[in-house]
Amino acid sequence: MVRVAIVGASGYTGVELLRLLLNHPRVEITCVTSRQNAGTPIVSVFPSLLGRIDLAFDPVDLDTIIRKSDFVFTALPHKAAMLVVPELLKAGKKVVDLSADYRLRDVAVYEAWYDKHTSPELLGEAIYGLPELFRENIRGVRLVANPGCYPTSVALALAPLLEKMLIDPHSLIIDSKSGTSGAGRTAKLGSLYCEVNEGFKAYGVASHRHTPEIEQTLGQLAGQPVRVSFTPHLLPVSRGILSTCYATLTQPMDTAQLQGLFARRYADEPFVRVHPKGELPNILHVRGSNFCNLGVVGDPRTGRVIVVSVIDNLLKGAASQAVQNMNIMLDWEEDCGLKDLPLYP
Amino acid sequence: MVRVAIVGASGYTGVELLRLLLNHPRVEITCVTSRQNAGTPIVSVFPSLLGRIDLAFDPVDLDTIIRKSDFVFTALPHKAAMLVVPELLKAGKKVVDLSADYRLRDVAVYEAWYDKHTSPELLGEAIYGLPELFRENIRGVRLVANPGCYPTSVALALAPLLEKMLIDPHSLIIDSKSGTSGAGRTAKLGSLYCEVNEGFKAYGVASHRHTPEIEQTLGQLAGQPVRVSFTPHLLPVSRGILSTCYATLTQPMDTAQLQGLFARRYADEPFVRVHPKGELPNILHVRGSNFCNLGVVGDPRTGRVIVVSVIDNLLKGAASQAVQNMNIMLDWEEDCGLKDLPLYP
Amino acid sequence: MVRVAIVGASGYTGVELLRLLLNHPRVEITCVTSRQNAGTPIVSVFPSLLGRIDLAFDPVDLDTIIRKSDFVFTALPHKAAMLVVPELLKAGKKVVDLSADYRLRDVAVYEAWYDKHTSPELLGEAIYGLPELFRENIRGVRLVANPGCYPTSVALALAPLLEKMLIDPHSLIIDSKSGTSGAGRTAKLGSLYCEVNEGFKAYGVASHRHTPEIEQTLGQLAGQPVRVSFTPHLLPVSRGILSTCYATLTQPMDTAQLQGLFARRYADEPFVRVHPKGELPNILHVRGSNFCNLGVVGDPRTGRVIVVSVIDNLLKGAASQAVQNMNIMLDWEEDCGLKDLPLYP
Amino acid sequence: MVRVAIVGASGYTGVELLRLLLNHPRVEITCVTSRQNAGTPIVSVFPSLLGRIDLAFDPVDLDTIIRKSDFVFTALPHKAAMLVVPELLKAGKKVVDLSADYRLRDVAVYEAWYDKHTSPELLGEAIYGLPELFRENIRGVRLVANPGCYPTSVALALAPLLEKMLIDPHSLIIDSKSGTSGAGRTAKLGSLYCEVNEGFKAYGVASHRHTPEIEQTLGQLAGQPVRVSFTPHLLPVSRGILSTCYATLTQPMDTAQLQGLFARRYADEPFVRVHPKGELPNILHVRGSNFCNLGVVGDPRTGRVIVVSVIDNLLKGAASQAVQNMNIMLDWEEDCGLKDLPLYP
Incomplete structure (x- = not known):
């Protein structure tokens, strides 16, 4: 079982990552962080998960994340992600970043539409994780920028x-x-x-x-x-x-x-x-x-x-595409943990 | 008080015409028809009007409509409208038709997109009732084609x-x-x-x-x-x-x-x-x-x-624009009965 | 025209009072207060009213309210209302208070369920404004406690x-x-x-x-x-x-x-x-x-x-019942400004 | 793999049974009937299943159902179910019936609230399938009446x-x-x-x-x-x-x-x-x-x-409780195919 962290998990993308990863057969969720909910049991914030997860939210502490996990999903706002991702990579973790921070290849474009970038050297390395278009580039890499919805x-x-x-x-x-x-x-x-x-x-x-x-x-x-x-x-x-x-x-x-x-x-x-x-x-x-x-x-x-x-903006537009990218990065079956059919009506 | 009929009033446009006209100070609703609800009290179909209207739906009978009303709103499906409108005009009524039947000036275009037209001679006469663009054409005429939403x-x-x-x-x-x-x-x-x-x-x-x-x-x-x-x-x-x-x-x-x-x-x-x-x-x-x-x-x-x-597709896109057209046709104040402010939230 | 103030108008009850009173034939809105929106044009906060009101929000300042208005609707949270209402009464205004502060007759009950009451002497005077049950008590009084929804x-x-x-x-x-x-x-x-x-x-x-x-x-x-x-x-x-x-x-x-x-x-x-x-x-x-x-x-x-x-919790449960109470207090027709039919669908 | 039929599958319970059973590891869907959609591909009616099922709806034909399946979910209206269920049992099938027809033990009560019952002899045999209350009664039986929502x-x-x-x-x-x-x-x-x-x-x-x-x-x-x-x-x-x-x-x-x-x-x-x-x-x-x-x-x-x-009225109130009952009847793990976590938001 690969030990997985979700950094910044108190939003809707976070709870979807939790839902998907709890039923993923090859991972174990070992660290779930939230600045505002640190210390609170996850199920108090997300009662839909009641009975299925006993963890509390960790604070966003790099050492903890690095110690507890092998693979990290960063679901932070832009700017916050680029403070964390380079450190995770340095510590040898693989990362799917769900923010906008590593999606644009041209730092000037990033800075024109967003903010000052503090780790532009990673823009060339990060792979834009749209598997249907760029699957072969994703295999084995350590940093995938998960596309916007x-x-x-x-x-x-x-x-x-x-x-x-x-x-x-x-x-x-x-x-x-x-x-x-x-x-x-x-x-x-x-x-x-x-x-x-x-x-x-x-x-x-x-x-x-x-x-x-x-x-x-x-x-x-x-x-x-x-x-x-x-x-x-x-x-x-x-x-x-x-x-x-x-x-x-x-x-x-x-x-x-x-x-x-x-x-x-x-x-x-x-x-x-x-x-x-x-x-x-x-x-x-x-x-x-x-x-x-x-x-x-x-x-x-x-x-x-x-x-x-x-x-589904929270899934193919965020959480499940991130899991799809993890599956490809780790050379697992691409649909592992992603077999849910749409909930209609 | 002008006596008003609503022909084909069991839809959402019909109930909106009823709502508006019940509070319009210059008209009296005297005839409300519905093929499927003929004989039923209007308030049984539309409980929102409970206590404010005592009429039952009339069947769609031309003689009744002509006898009971001076001004007619036809809220029928296309094709059904053109069976009724020419007769109403012949009987001297003024009409706002809310169907598509008299909106297109070119009968060939109508027939390409809709159906065979049985009163093409009225296409040249009907005024397209978008007051903000064609106000002056509307004054005094007997037939206005109320625009689509x-x-x-x-x-x-x-x-x-x-x-x-x-x-x-x-x-x-x-x-x-x-x-x-x-x-x-x-x-x-x-x-x-x-x-x-x-x-x-x-x-x-x-x-x-x-x-x-x-x-x-x-x-x-x-x-x-x-x-x-x-x-x-x-x-x-x-x-x-x-x-x-x-x-x-x-x-x-x-x-x-x-x-x-x-x-x-x-x-x-x-x-x-x-x-x-x-x-x-x-x-x-x-x-x-x-x-x-x-x-x-x-x-x-x-x-x-x-x-x-x-x-609002039922109002400026249908019922209230029809009342606005009536007001202009009859040379009344254009916002008579139309002063409702939007219901938010 | 009676000059009317709405104190605390940036909520949903406030915008409903505005909507109703803008179409009420016997009043003029002269003062609309909001702590957080003071100085902002009302239509910037409530675009539904665009083109129908030119006022900006006033701060919640007693002198201004007293100077500008004859009749006041207080739509403040409980506790905030009791700071304002006694002063308005002293200045000779008539008040419909939409908070809970004057609804309960027994100060002990109020304090058990809410908070310390600072003007308990008004509890005996305030009339509970449910016209269908207590209409005769409402006529002519200066303080009506508008019932909860x-x-x-x-x-x-x-x-x-x-x-x-x-x-x-x-x-x-x-x-x-x-x-x-x-x-x-x-x-x-x-x-x-x-x-x-x-x-x-x-x-x-x-x-x-x-x-x-x-x-x-x-x-x-x-x-x-x-x-x-x-x-x-x-x-x-x-x-x-x-x-x-x-x-x-x-x-x-x-x-x-x-x-x-x-x-x-x-x-x-x-x-x-x-x-x-x-x-x-x-x-x-x-x-x-x-x-x-x-x-x-x-x-x-x-x-x-x-x-x-x-x-409708915002109307009979709040704003329109408040207007109904005003109509009774001022001996106007009870349904003045309240003839809107329900908006269905 | 157990061959499973869903009889009467064109409703919301039907599509939920399809969704659940397509991901159930121990069954194969072999027959899906619908009176009104017979002959139509299932995915034309339920595009949410696109790409995951190639079957067309079968007509409601007993011989076909019996030939194609070992286990049957009957999702028919009451009265329709009792025409089918006895024949399925005679042919040796196991049945979870989602209608009301076999839920009430007293035929007089059934007939007072519903209709004439044509197979009252099964009322004593059918087990009311609420596992949390009656689990032990469900094991191994051939007919379970799935409870109402x-x-x-x-x-x-x-x-x-x-x-x-x-x-x-x-x-x-x-x-x-x-x-x-x-x-x-x-x-x-x-x-x-x-x-x-x-x-x-x-x-x-x-x-x-x-x-x-x-x-x-x-x-x-x-x-x-x-x-x-x-x-x-x-x-x-x-x-x-x-x-x-x-x-x-x-x-x-x-x-x-x-x-x-x-x-x-x-x-x-x-x-x-x-x-x-x-x-x-x-x-x-x-x-x-x-x-x-x-x-x-x-x-x-x-x-x-x-x-x-x-x-969820369609799941614990219908389809997933039916699958839970099947799992118990067949002595499988009770949560087999039922591990989906709630979809929030």
């Missing part, structure tokens, strides 16, 4: 088109909608039930920090710089992201051809499911699972293609 | 830009999200609570019937044909539409300039509210009212403008 | 039975369920969307502070002390309270007899609606209105009566 | 008290609230999203068919007839039942004593979790799992005990 949904939606340059990379418009758990488990007025329920709004229009991450991955697939319009919205659901992606086709393709392209591209992927022609995905049909579902439509009237992708 | 949200969002040709009319992408009441009050599997709750999906991609209606209005504003990508989505809320509209600017404009343009355009409109720079609308802030709220952002990175508009 | 729903449900002593007062069990707005508009972890959505729980079992208020009113109706089991629950909706009340009948009565009793009791009440036999109320059918709907069932198997009552 | 939540809540006669069996009041999936996956007006969302209501007051089932189990525990007031309510959530149970204590007990009693009673039960003193359960903390969580409070003011229990 929106970027995961977008990259899987557009990869089949950009890999073959079937769309104009200047035409990309991405309209995304996320469940409220994406805003985190902190007491903010805007996240109150009565503010979100029966509401819907856009936010971060033309300025959301996932934009450069999306552009980096799409640019890599296209082999040229890509600039996108990206608009996130807040959905009155707990979980799920749906991204509607628009692009101009460089050659006429109908829905059947597009669907075939997508189906072939992902035929061997255990966690990407392409809907048959005429069917479109719903966030409800991936909730609680590591799946990404895709639907694609060609529009001869406008010459555009529309791709709709859905994931 | 999505088209209302889109036309108000894009009018300031298209009227001055500040955007490329070939670049328009419209990503709309509607509450579930838009699907009507009929027992369908897809409208069940457990199918909608915690879900979100696109539907009618590249094929929704509101597309030609949107294109007709935008084309009229632009003075040239317009072709749009329009994607509706189903939101897990009862009410509200939010449309996110993307267009390429024909000249550089920043958010402040764009906000100023919108604020001036709608300065005298009682029911359109433009948010200050940096604020964006939320469907929760118009729920239960006749307002349309607008927010606009310029994106210098991509050269695009993003406009976000919200309405 | 749960106690309003319970008192109206049980009054017809207790007034005639048709039930055993020792047998009362009250199971209540409230929408989340009842928890207020403050950033608390337990009020987050993801904590409430798809959840349901009991809280304050056998210890909720509305218990003595319920017992005071029921005891007054019964003419003897009453002790109840009262269990509140948190509903994943924004608004609405439903109370299910159980009592043992002192003589056999069937549903028809009970329904008749209730219908007669409330026949002349504009805001209480008794459902016909066989129908039961739903919170959705009173949302956005001042109505209380009641349904009653007799159960010959157990000898018990079950009464179900629903109100 | 409400009765499961109530029996587990009251067993510790009734087994020791610590409460007056005439004082029981049970106020239950269920998620909407309990109303089934059929297109009914009352189950529409807009009818349920933001709503809450009681239904079946003093007349719900689960009443005799509750009374049968409680009477068995008490060793004497029990008559309860049982009121179900409809919650605007997809899943979950919370039952609030009130009873008069026959001797004074405080919360600590009561919590201790419950903790001891269920100490060895893998699927019942008793909250520490001062904490109460929330349906969100059992969603997606086979757990029942319990909280208990003693109220010295009234001499009553209040027990709050929560389950």
Whole structure:
């Protein structure tokens, strides 16, 4: 059994990592940290785990983490992660970092959209952990930057088109909608039930920090710089992201051809499911699972293609993708501990 | 008091017309029809109106409607409306038709997207009842085609830009999200609570019937044909539409300039509210009212403008806009009976 | 026009008072206070009111309130209210206080369930403002204690039975369920969307502070002390309270007899609606209105009566009942400004 | 691998049985029937299962079911089940029946609350499958009647008290609230999203068919007839039942004593979790799992005990309890295939 630590576990991603790892056959959870809940039994904060875990939260203390664990998931806010990750690596740990701190390769881009970076030397080493696109790079490495939720949904939606340059990379418009758990488990007025329920709004229009991450991955697939319009919205659901992606086709393709392209591209992927022609995905049909579902439509009237992708933002968009990355890093079966089917309804 | 009939009142638009008209100081509801509920007291179907209306539903009988009323709201499905509206006009009634049957001016377009039209001669006469764009045409006429919910949200969002040709009319992408009441009050599997709750999906991609209606209005504003990508989505809320509209600017404009343009355009409109720079609308802030709220952002990175508009799909998208049209047709104060403020939270 | 102040208006009750009073034909809002939002335009905090009010929040300053207003609604937390109300009365204002501070007549009971009381001399003067039970006491007075949301729903449900002593007062069990707005508009972890959505729980079992208020009113109706089991629950909706009340009948009565009793009791009440036999109320059918709907069932198997009552907790449970009280205090038409019908769906 | 059939699988219980059994290591799903969807691929009806099951729905044909399977879950409406179950038993199959048809031991009671029974001879044989109360009776039998959702939540809540006669069996009041999936996956007006969302209501007051089932189990525990007031309510959530149970204590007990009693009673039960003193359960903390969580409070003011229990109505209230019963019938580990932790948030 590999001894696993979760650093920064009092949020929604943290409780999902706990849920998944408690049922993972090859790991043992040995250290779970939380600055604000240190000393409190985990089940007092997360009664859903009652009876299944006896640990209390540890404080965020590097020595403790290093002593207790072999493999570490860091689920800290950006900036906090980069204070911890280099030390963990130095101590010989393997790390999946769920923050944004090691996702962008260009330190100037990171610093333009986020903050001063204190360990830029790791940006070249960290592998962007989107297995369906970069699986071979992940095997055996010691540091994986787990992708953002929106970027995961977008990259899987557009990869089949950009890999073959079937769309104009200047035409990309991405309209995304996320469940409220994406805003985190902190007491903010805007996240109150009565503010979100029966509401819907856009936010971060033309300025959301996932934009450069999306552009980096799409640019890599296209082999040229890509600039996108990206608009996130807040959905009155707990979980799920749906991204509607628009692009101009460089050659006429109908829905059947597009669907075939997508189906072939992902035929061997255990966690990407392409809907048959005429069917479109719903966030409800991936909730609680590591799946990404895709639907694609060609529009001869406008010459555009529309791709709709859905994931569970806390799972394929965070916790379960992190476990998938661990499985690949440690050369285990990729779906180990990830066989849960979506919880519908 | 003008005697008013509501024809086809057992849906959500019907109950909203009842609610509004019961508090309208210049009308009396004298006839309320429903094929399936004929003979049933209205309050048995709509307990929210308990104690405020004693009528039972009438069957859909033309003679009864004509005898009992002076002014008629037809809230029937398309095709059903065109069987009734010509007869009402012949009998000298004034009509606001809430179906799609008289919204499109070109019978060929109607028949391509809907069905055979049986009273095409009225298409030239019917006025498209979007007061903020076509107010003067509405005064005194006998037939107003009440706009669709999505088209209302889109036309108000894009009018300031298209009227001055500040955007490329070939670049328009419209990503709309509607509450579930838009699907009507009929027992369908897809409208069940457990199918909608915690879900979100696109539907009618590249094929929704509101597309030609949107294109007709935008084309009229632009003075040239317009072709749009329009994607509706189903939101897990009862009410509200939010449309996110993307267009390429024909000249550089920043958010402040764009906000100023919108604020001036709608300065005298009682029911359109433009948010200050940096604020964006939320469907929760118009729920239960006749307002349309607008927010606009310029994106210098991509050269695009993003406009976000919200309405209550049952009100500004249907029932209250119909009452607004009645008020204009009868030369009453335009906000008569429409002073309700949004119900938040 | 009477000049009205709302003291403590940054919560959900505050915005509802604003919404109602902006459309009330006999008052003008002249002062709106908020400690945390002082100086901010009201519409920045409540965009639903955009275009309808130009005021900014005032700080909670007694001189300002006294100078600007004739009539004051105090919507402060308990303890904060009793610091303000005596001063307002001294300055000759009329006050509806929406806190708990003047609801309980016995200072010992107040201090056992709440805190030290600093103006106990007003407890004897303050009138408990439940118009359907105590209307005549309200006329002309200067201080009304606006009832709690749960106690309003319970008192109206049980009054017809207790007034005639048709039930055993020792047998009362009250199971209540409230929408989340009842928890207020403050950033608390337990009020987050993801904590409430798809959840349901009991809280304050056998210890909720509305218990003595319920017992005071029921005891007054019964003419003897009453002790109840009262269990509140948190509903994943924004608004609405439903109370299910159980009592043992002192003589056999069937549903028809009970329904008749209730219908007669409330026949002349504009805001209480008794459902016909066989129908039961739903919170959705009173949302956005001042109505209380009641349904009653007799159960010959157990000898018990079950009464179900629903109100909108922010309206009949707070803001609109406060306006109703103002109307009575000032001898205006009781439903002035309160004619809104429920917003369904 | 045991070959398993699910008869009547197009409802929410059906899809949950599919989800659980697809990940159950000792069974293979070989036959899945649906009258209305016969011939349709299962994944067309349930896209959440996409990629994991290739079968199409079979028609409800006894020969096919018998030929293809060894163990059968019948998830049919009452009356439909009793047409199928006797034939399956005759053919030597083992059956867990999820309908009400074999839950009541007294045919007269069944016929008073339901319908004419056509195989009353099986009522004596069928075992009521609530493992925590009747585990030993379940081992090896061929027919288990899977308990109703409400009765499961109530029996587990009251067993510790009734087994020791610590409460007056005439004082029981049970106020239950269920998620909407309990109303089934059929297109009914009352189950529409807009009818349920933001709503809450009681239904079946003093007349719900689960009443005799509750009374049968409680009477068995008490060793004497029990008559309860049982009121179900409809919650605007997809899943979950919370039952609030009130009873008069026959001797004074405080919360600590009561919590201790419950903790001891269920100490060895893998699927019942008793909250520490001062904490109460929330349906969100059992969603997606086979757990029942319990909280208990003693109220010295009234001499009553209040027990709050929560389950997932589709799982411990239906599908996963059925799998638990299968595991016991076949002498497998009781939690085989049932290790899923709750999906929070």
